[in-house]
Amino acid sequence: MTETLDSGSPSALDGIPLEREHRLNPPAVLGELRTTEPVARLRFPDGHLGWLITSHELARAVLADRRFSSRSELRHSPVRVGGQVSPRPQPAKPGMFIGMDGEDHARYRKLLTGQFTVRRMNKLKPRIEQIVADHLAALRAAGPGADLVREFALPVPSMVICELLGVPYEDRDEFQRETRTTFNLDNDFEVIMAAFQRIEAFVADLVRRKHDEPGDDMLTGLIExxxxxxxxxxNMGLLLLVAGHETTANMIGIGTLALLEHPEQLQALREDPTLIDNAVEELMRYLTIIQLGPSRVALEDVEVGGVVIAAGDNVLISAPAVNRDPKRFERPDELDFRRSATGHLGFGHGVHQCLGQQLARIEMRVAYHALIREFPDLRLAVPAAEVPMRSDMAIYGVHSLPVAF
Incomplete structure (x- = not known):
């Protein structure tokens, strides 16, 4: 896992560890690092020598520190894509605010925050409940052995984000297919970029149409x-479209697997539905599906945890390791819906914290609550070891989840 670098250099991890010994736990080496070397040297695929942080306290400190940048053009990719070293990114395109700092980021974020209004979220909740009910009916109609991902976990957040943005739902298959391509680490870089460009063209065409056919949706709101x-x-719509269904869909899928593998927690939630808020936060903490980041770049020399991170060094935060830190969460390797998991970094931290987190929470609360209510005898239709995990994807989860009831 480690190797010696140049004379006088410390040893470094040769790439971010992704291989898991158990499907619901982070790689064991990350926990070992958190104990022995919470700020560890990490060699990136292109040879850049950066850092990996596995401590919750230090991760929060970096994410809140304006001396660390999110600018796209400063970053090095932490993984090979399709076995290839990815080219260095270019500066973020207009509207791609997650790859920006300072006033540029603040301007875009403020405009988008104005679209995530309490009114719009409250208006969406009954619609989310109806979408969930419709897809639970489709799951039941598909019968035992049905794939919960295909029938429920994926279409629910896809339909929600389509309605929020004003995307025709009949186009969902296109952007779902292209999004899966962009997140698959086994694909060649050229294949990923081609898929991303097709999503760009799809959203750009939709924005043009909104001028002639405005609606009560977020894209229209941004235009107006x-x-x-x-x-x-x-570009702002593209970010929301991709992030708004891929992450939540995977949380619903792998979260259901975690519930079925922890029957005592599932029973506690059935007996006390008021635990649903805690359950969502705890599943976010325990599962932490973001495998590759967040990441930052030091703009100047900064001391973190007794280590000096030099200007230009890339810093990768292991969210799965951070959310299992025993210094922040007691018994972190246990799933416990009665704990308070607030403070987890599943939605990030600082000025770049996920804008859509409240929507994601609503979707997960409604989806989990309705699923366990409507399917009291829900169970896996295959042995747990046969559930195909998304080990090949930037966002972890399950490729499919055959269930019986």
Whole structure:
């Protein structure tokens, strides 16, 4: 796992560990590092020598420190894609605010925050409940052995984000297919970029149509601010479209697997539905599906945990390791819906914290609550060891989840 670098250099991890000994636990080496070397040297695929952070306290400190940048053009990829070293990213395109700092990031984020209003979220909740009910009916109609991912976990957040953004739901298969391509680490870089460009073109065309056919949706709202070009609106919409269904869908899928593998927690939730808020936060903490980050780049020399991180060094935070830190969470390797898991970094931290986290929470609360209510005898239709895990993807989860009831 480690190797010696140049004379006088410390040993370093040769790439971020992704191989898991148990499907629901982070790689064991991450826990070992958290104990012995919470700020560890990490060699990136292109040879860049950066850092890996596995401590919850230090991760929060880095994410809150403006001396660390999110600018795309400063980053090195922490993994090979399709066995290849990825080219260095270019500066973020207009509207791609997750790859920006300072005033540029703040301007876009403020405009988008104005679209995630309490009114819009409250208006969406009954619709989410109806979407969940419809897809639970489809799951039941599919019968025992049905794939919960295909029938429920994937279509629910896909339909929600389509309605929020004003994307025609009949187009969902296209962007779902392209999104899966972009997140698959086994694909060649050129294949990933081609899929991403097709999603870009799809959203750009949708924005053009919104000028003639405006609606009560987020893309129309961004256009009507009068402060954004079509390119900016399209790129902001693209970020929301990709992130808004891929992450939540995987949490619903792997979260259901975790419930079925922890029957005592499932029973506790059935007996006390008021635990649902705790359950969602604890599943976010325990499962932590973001495998590759968040990441930052030091803009100047910064001391973190007694280690000096030099200007230009890339810092990768292992969210799965951070959320299992025993210094922050008692008995971190246990799933416990009665604990308070607030403070987990499943949605990030600092100025780049996930904008759609409240929507994601609503979706998961409604989905889990309805699923366990409507299917009291839900169980796996295959041995747990045969459930195909998304080990090949940037976002962890299950490829499919055959269930019986």
């Amino acid at each position: 601010t009068g402060e954004l070009t079509d390119e900016e609106v399209a």
